[in-house]
Amino acid sequence: GQQLNQSPQSMFIQEGEDVSMNCTSSSIFNTWLWYKQEPGEGPVLLIALYKAGELTSNGRLTAQFGITRKDSFLNISASIPSDVGIYFCAGQRLKGSQGNLIFGKGTKLSVKP
Amino acid sequence: DTEVTQTPKHLVMGMTNKKSLKCEQHMGHRAMYWYKQKAKKPPELMFVYSYEKLSINESVPSRFSPECPNSSLLNLHLHALQPEDSALYLCASSQDWSNSPLHFGNGTRLTVT
Numbered sequence: 001g002q003q004l005n006q007s008p009q010s011m012f013i014q015e016g017e018d019v020s021m022n023c024t025s026s027s028i029f030n031t032w033l034w035y036k037q038e039p040g041e042g043p044v045l046l047i048a049l050y051k052a053g054e055l056t057s058n059g060r061l062t063a064q065f066g067i068t069r070k071d072s073f074l075n076i077s078a079s080i081p082s083d084v085g086i087y088f089c090a091g092q093r094l095k096g097s098q099g100n101l102i103f104g105k106g107t108k109l110s111v112k113p
Numbered sequence: 114d115t116e117v118t119q120t121p122k123h124l125v126m127g128m129t130n131k132k133s134l135k136c137e138q139h140m141g142h143r144a145m146y147w148y149k150q151k152a153k154k155p156p157e158l159m160f161v162y163s164y165e166k167l168s169i170n171e172s173v174p175s176r177f178s179p180e181c182p183n184s185s186l187l188n189l190h191l192h193a194l195q196p197e198d199s200a201l202y203l204c205a206s207s208q209d210w211s212n213s214p215l216h217f218g219n220g221t222r223l224t225v226t
Contacts, residue, residue: 033214042117042203042217043156050212088155090215098168098210103155 006089006104013079014112021087021107022073029091032065032072033101038085046087047074079111116140117218119204125224128194134221136187136204144210145187147179148203150220156203162187163210194225 006023013019023032031050035043047058049065049072056063062075072091076083089104117138126132136145144163148156161169162181170179176198178190187204201222205215 031212031214035217040219040222042119042205042219045214045216048214086153092212092214094212098163101158101215106153106155108153 004089004091004102004104006107008107009105010108010110012110012112015079015081017079019076019079019083019109020073021089022071023089023091023104024071025091025102026070027091027093028069029102030069030094031092032063033090033092034061034063034072034074035088035090036085037088037106043088076109079109081111081113084109084111117204117206117216119202119218119221121221122219123222123224125226126191126194127226128196130194131190131192133191134189134202134204134223136189136218137185138206138216139185140206140208140216141184142206142208142216143184144207144213145181146205146207146215147177147187147189148205148217150201150203156217160189161210168210191223194223196225199223199225 004023034046037043047063052069054065060077086106088106091102120135147159150156159173160179165181176193180188201220203220204218207213207215
C-alpha cells in the first residue's frame with residue numbers, strides 16, 4: 001500500500017533551537033497536511049498545502065509542498081516547551097472525487113527548557 | 114478547542130457490553146470519518162461517510178457499526194468487542210470528501226476488559 005516515510009522518528013532539542021522534519025513518498029499527492037497531537041487529544045491541523053512549491057507559515061511554523069509533489073517539510077523556529085508533541089504529516093490523493101489520506105508514522109518532539 | 118465534539122471522553126466496557134460513541138460537528142462539513150489510533154501510531158481509517166452515506170468501510174469487523182443520523186452527527190456502535198480493540202477512537206470531519214483537510218475531535222479512549 002501507499003506509505004509515507006516521515007523522519008526523524010523522534011527529536012530531543014533544547015528550548016530555542018530550530019526543528020526540521022520531513023515526509024517523502026514514492027507517490028504524488030494533491031495535498032500535504034501537517035498535524036500536531038498532544039497526549040489525550042486528537043490531532044490538530046497546523047498547516048495545509050495545496051500546490052507544488054507552496055511555502056506556508058503559521059506563526060513559528062513553516063511548511064513546504066515539494067516541487068515533485070512527493071515530499072513536504074515542516075520547520076519550527078525558536079522552539080518552546082509547549083511545542084512538545086507528536087507531529088504527523090499526511091498526504092491526500094484524489095481518486096476521482098475521493099480524497100484518500102495517508103499518514104506518516106509521526107515525529108515525537110521533546111523540548112528541554 | 115476542537116470544533117468536532119466526541120463523547121464520552123473515556124469508556125470502559127466488558128466484552129459482552131453494547132455501547133456507542135458519539136461525534137458532532139456544526140461546521141457544515143459533509144464528510145465524516147472514524148479513525149482508530151493505537152499508542153504511538155498514526156490514526157488508521159475505519160469508515161468514511163460522505164453526504165450521510167457510508168462510502169468506505171476499511172474491512173472493519175462487524176462488531177463496529179457506524180451510523181450517520183444526519184449531517185452533523187456520527188455514531189459508532191460497539192458490541193462484543195475484544196481487548197485488542199482498546200484504543201483511542203477519533204472522529205473527524207471535512208468540508209467534503211475530496212481535497213479538504215480533516216478536523217479531528219479529541220477522541221474517546223476505549224478500554225475493553
